[in-house]
Amino acid sequence: MNRLPAVPGLFKTLACALAAAAGLAGGAAAAEIAVLSAGAIEPGLKAAAAAFQKQTGHVANITFNTAPELRKRMDSHPAFDVVIAPPAVIGAFAAASKLAETRANVGRVGMGVAVREGAPLPDIANADALKRSVLEADSLVFNRASTGLYLEGLLRKMHVYAQVEGKTTRYPDGAAVMEHLIKGKGREVGFGAMTEILLYQDKGLRFVGPVPAEVQNYTSYTAAPLASGQQQELAQQFVTFLSGPVGKPLFVAAGVTD
Secondary structure, eight states: OOOOOOOTTHHHHHHHHHHHHHHHHHHHSOOEEEEEEEGGGHHHHHHHHHHHHHHHSOEEEEEEEOHHHHHHHHHHOOOOSEEEEOHHHHHHHHHTTOBOSOOEEEEEEOEEEEEETTSOOOOOSSHHHHHHHHHHOSEEEEESSHHHHHHHHHHHHTTOHHHHGGGEEEESSHHHHHHHHHTOOSSEEEEEEHHHHHHTGGGTEEEEEEOOGGGOOOEEEEEEEBTTOSOHHHHHHHHHHHTSTTHHHHHHHTTOBO
């Protein structure tokens, strides 16, 4: 029986090559991170997560909650890698030593006014016009999250909240507000994060415009990795990506501005 001549180091070289290939394959394998985020930036975050997956192969599984509910969600299910929330919430998490040091400013979202398609458009040219429109409306619809809390305070400052409270419908989140408006009737006026309103423009909702500049309220959002996350390096990479040259324009296109 003929034998192949022995080649010095052949098997060792082959073993090293196979090990290297296996290492490359393992490095290229898709990983997943769990992201907890405020819902107002949903359109931009979904677009950024898709771009991140296309660029890196890694997947961001996102859970959306209203800003006031983020703390409760963290307490009940803390197994997240990244949290995206208003600065006050981020500050509270940082004070409790729940966050790593990396931060990224995702952007800010203003409040807008919406009505169902075909409904009369309220006058929101300035604060006085907005006040009149609120009083003239058959009903008002807004959420119990950041936008709604600010709006309630604004209506109190305008000394009209007591007059309109009885015709006001509140929901836990912006999506429920938009769905209500689409199916509404009469001179019904809704308020919400502009990003959420824009999601429903082609579904029977009309974006009237932002609330007047003199009473506008912007909610900022910051991304941070959690100190207890299982994917520390990937979480840092994702957070950096959100405010980078690929991620940032996707937020701006969705109405999340600087």
